[in-house]
Structure formats: structure tokens, C-alpha cells
Amino acid sequence: MPNDYLVHVLVLGLATTAALTPPARPRPLARAAFLAGMVVNEVPHLVLTLLALSTVAAVWSGDLRRDVWSGVLLAGATATGVMLIALTRRATRSRSAAGAALRAAGIDRAPARRSLWRTALTPLPFRPHSVQRLRNLRYGDHRRQRLDVLRRRDRPASGPVLVYFHGGGYFSGSKNWEGRGLLHHLAERGWLCVSATYRLRPGAGFEEHLADATAAMAWARTHAAEYGADASTVVMAGSSAGAHLTSLYALRATPDERPAAAVCLYGYYGRYYGRSAEETVASTPFALPASDAPAFLIAHGTLDNYTPAAAARALADKLRAESSQPVVHVELPGGQHAFDLVRSWRLTAVIDALDVLLADIDVGAGNIPAAGAADHPDRRPTR
Missing domain, CATH: 1.10.1040 (N-(1-d-carboxylethyl)-l-norvaline Dehydrogenase; domain 2)
Structure with missing residues (x-):
């Protein structure tokens, strides 16, 4: 044998x-x-x-x-x-799902047409040579209060800001793994991208996680001009636990702090560990009003057995019912948890849908290329 x-x-x-x-x-x-x-x-x-x-x-x-x-x-x-x-x-049906989600949100523009073969042959999320990464900048004194800044090497002026939070169930995770395809994509288009870590369980609890997210967002607004970005236009994003943080911050923030859009990838949206309905600080977005919510993009796999898709669907329904801003809810056929670890067909479909949503709300439209240009930037890999 x-x-x-x-x-x-x-x-x-x-x-x-x-x-x-x-x-x-x-x-x-x-x-x-x-x-x-x-x-x-x-x-x-x-x-x-x-x-x-x-x-x-x-x-x-x-x-x-x-x-x-x-x-x-x-x-x-x-x-x-x-x-x-x-x-x-x-x-490969992910692009169709993203297009359907945009139409359901009342956005008629289709995602950029992208080569399926190019995506198939370049799945590893290496950082393009055109993007510079500044590592482990401090936004607080704790060793976990660190962030990376990604920007284009030619330093275009007045680009928007993206602040991204990793997943890991609040007990693990790193700014070095998830969401890299998204960060590289926007950085190539002139955005200033910030990827932040935060304090974890058991040494920290819910209030500390939320305080770290607030501090990282404040750091981005305070320091954006130093890196040539526009501090008035900030988008917040996260995966899994980071999506939970993103949804809570976006619904709790004051008008001056509120992000222009929130991007939630395969998020958990229930209450924090051991919390009940009697909690003094809401740890689920379902307990917060959404009338002043920003635009949302919520992406979830239909077969996610880590955080089921039903909660993402329910959050999208709540936002549509209470908010006047666009809510794009993409259910990725056959998608599992952590689909953003590689630059796959699913992640590129979500990225293309985000481009359309941002253009629809006039965020970073000048830095987003015309349809088809997404396949042409300098993509020589850099670790």
C-alpha cells in the first residue's frame, strides 16, 4: 500500500x-x-x-x-x-452575494470587476511593496496597547483613516494576522490604516477592552495629521471579537467620536462573558439604540460554526429598522469563521463591497480606483 x-x-x-x-x-x-x-x-x-x-x-x-x-x-x-x-x-459565488447585499441596501453600483484567476493565484496576504508598515507604536502604557500604522510609501495627503481591531474571543489574538488584505487594499489607495491590539482576558475585562478601543480611536484622530491623513474621516473595522468592539463603539460614540462607517467581519454580537440583562454597561449592540448609527458593512459566512450567522442577520435587521444610514449585510455562501486570514474570493468580495459602500457615503471616493483598477497596483510582496 x-x-x-x-x-x-x-x-x-x-x-x-x-x-x-x-x-x-x-x-x-x-x-x-x-x-x-x-x-x-x-x-x-x-x-x-x-x-x-x-x-x-x-x-x-x-x-x-x-x-x-x-x-x-x-x-x-x-x-x-x-x-x-x-x-x-x-x-466564487461570493461576488454575487456581495452585489445582492449592495442592492438590498439600496446601492445600485456594482462591485469592481476583479479577475477570479488573479485572486486564485495570489491568496497570501503579503504586504505590497508600495505600502509601508510602522510597527508597535504606543497608544497606552500597557504592553498590549500597541498599534501598527500602514500607509503608502509616497505618502499621499489627506486620505481617510481606518482603525482595525483583531479577533480572538478577547483572550487571544494579534494585529499581525487577520484583516491584512483589507488593510493593504486601503493603504494602497491612500488611506492611513491603523491595526491595534488591546488588553485581553483574564487580566482585563469588558470595560478595559472598550477603553482600549476608545483610546486607539482617539490616538488615530490625534495623530492622523502627523502621517498626512484627514483626522475628520475615520472608519472603524474588526473581526470576530474586534467586530463586537466595533459595533459597540459605533453605537455608543458621541457625534464627535462616531466613525463614518463600521465594518464588522464574522462578529460575535451577544453579551460579554457572564453578563446578563442587568449589566450596567451594555456589552451587546442589541441593547443600544441605533438611530444615530453610522453606515455599516456586516459580513458573515453562512456556515460559520464559531459565531452563527443568525446574530449578524439580526443585527443588520435592527440597524435597518432604526438607522437612516446604509446597512450592507453580506452572507458569504459556505463561509466559515476567520475568512480574512487569506486574500480569498470571499475577502475580496467583501473588500469590493466596502469600496462601493464608502463611495456611496462619500468616504475616500477619490482614493478608490475605477472598476478594474484593483488588479493593477504594485503588488511586489513585502513581509
Whole structure:
């Protein structure tokens, strides 16, 4: 029996199954399925290529013969290949989902037309050479109160500001992993992008997380002019726990502090650990009025088994009912948690929808290229 090929088929088969039909219960199994299928779900075409090359190598080397075990292995590889094709088809529907979400929000402009092949072949979110990263600037005295600034190397003047907060359930996470495709995209277009860490559990609680988000936003407004940006135009964004922080800050902020738009990716929107309806400081956006909310973009995967999509759907409904600003709610077909770890079809669909939303509310429109230009900036990678 070809043992190496057996391992390839088993590992890829299990990971592909976890990506295609992730269980929601029990929680330990759901978490394991998420971890196993996370990468496969975002780049299934690359995994399919790996499987095909492994199969060709096994045939070429003579490891696969005309016996029962070889037939079983080939059947397993074929079944995995069919599932990977299904995952690929599902992921490429993200652009259509984003377009439908924009139309539902009353925005007629379609997302920029982007090459599916270019996205397929460049999934790693390397920082483009045109973007400079200034690391570990302080916005407070605690070691977690640090942020990175990303800007274009030619330092265009008066660009808007994006402040981004990572996920991790408030007990883990880093400014170095999630959302990089989004940060690089806007920085290339003349934005000043800030990616911030914040204090974590168990050494910090909800009030400390919210205070850190407030301090990082204040730092961005105070220091934006030093980096050539326009401090009057700030957009806030976050993933998972960072999306929770973003939704709360956007609904709690005073008119002078309120961001121009809020971007929430695969967020958790319930109450903070152990909190009840009697909490003195609201830790869920559902407990806050939304009549003065900014424009929102909420993106969530339909198969997210970490933070189910129903809560994102409910938050979008609340915002539409109470706010006069656009609410773009994108449900990504087959999307899981943490879809922004790579520059996949799903993330690029969300980025393109954000471009349209920002143009619709006159934020950074002058820094957003015409349709089709998104594929042309200097993209030489820099770590």
C-alpha cells in the first residue's frame, strides 16, 4: 500500500469534509472542524491542485497498482476532488452575494470587476511593496496597547483613516494576522490604516477592552495629521471579537467620536462573558439604540460554526429598522469563521463591497480606483 499517498488522501479528505459540512455541535467537534477545514475552505482550488499532483506522483512512481487498496484510495481521492470542486464553486459565488447585499441596501453600483484567476493565484496576504508598515507604536502604557500604522510609501495627503481591531474571543489574538488584505487594499489607495491590539482576558475585562478601543480611536484622530491623513474621516473595522468592539463603539460614540462607517467581519454580537440583562454597561449592540448609527458593512459566512450567522442577520435587521444610514449585510455562501486570514474570493468580495459602500457615503471616493483598477497596483510582496 502506498503509505504516503494514503496519508495525503486521508488528511485532505477529512479537512475537505470538515470544510464542506462543518458540524455545529458538540462544541469541541465544531472547533476541531473549523480548524481542520479553515484553509481548505478559502483556497480549495489550491488543495485540489495538491491532491492532483499527489495522485499523479503516486501513479508515476508505481505506488498505485491494480489491486483493491489502490482502487479504494483512488475512489477516496476522486470523492475528495468532487468536494473540492463544490467548495470552489461555492466560494466564487461570493461576488454575487456581495452585489445582492449592495442592492438590498439600496446601492445600485456594482462591485469592481476583479479577475477570479488573479485572486486564485495570489491568496497570501503579503504586504505590497508600495505600502509601508510602522510597527508597535504606543497608544497606552500597557504592553498590549500597541498599534501598527500602514500607509503608502509616497505618502499621499489627506486620505481617510481606518482603525482595525483583531479577533480572538478577547483572550487571544494579534494585529499581525487577520484583516491584512483589507488593510493593504486601503493603504494602497491612500488611506492611513491603523491595526491595534488591546488588553485581553483574564487580566482585563469588558470595560478595559472598550477603553482600549476608545483610546486607539482617539490616538488615530490625534495623530492622523502627523502621517498626512484627514483626522475628520475615520472608519472603524474588526473581526470576530474586534467586530463586537466595533459595533459597540459605533453605537455608543458621541457625534464627535462616531466613525463614518463600521465594518464588522464574522462578529460575535451577544453579551460579554457572564453578563446578563442587568449589566450596567451594555456589552451587546442589541441593547443600544441605533438611530444615530453610522453606515455599516456586516459580513458573515453562512456556515460559520464559531459565531452563527443568525446574530449578524439580526443585527443588520435592527440597524435597518432604526438607522437612516446604509446597512450592507453580506452572507458569504459556505463561509466559515476567520475568512480574512487569506486574500480569498470571499475577502475580496467583501473588500469590493466596502469600496462601493464608502463611495456611496462619500468616504475616500477619490482614493478608490475605477472598476478594474484593483488588479493593477504594485503588488511586489513585502513581509
